[in-house]
Amino acid sequence: MAIKKHGVIIETPTEARQAEPGPSILLLLVVSVSIAVIAMAIVWFVFFRT
Secondary structure, X not given: XXXXXXXXXXXXXXXXXXXXXXXXXXXXXXXXXXXXXXXXXHHHHHHHOO
16 A cells, blocks of 8 residues: 655655556567467568569
8 A cells, every 4th residue: 555755755666657567568569469470471472482
């Protein structure tokens, strides 16, 4: 719980982020990069393959 000291709110790093750290961000990054690579491969095969 955030406490107030001399008019300043003091919070732990987890409270300041308002979330618990977890593997969901890593999963989002991996999925996003994979989709981007697949999309670029499709564009390359369709337009630049001779």
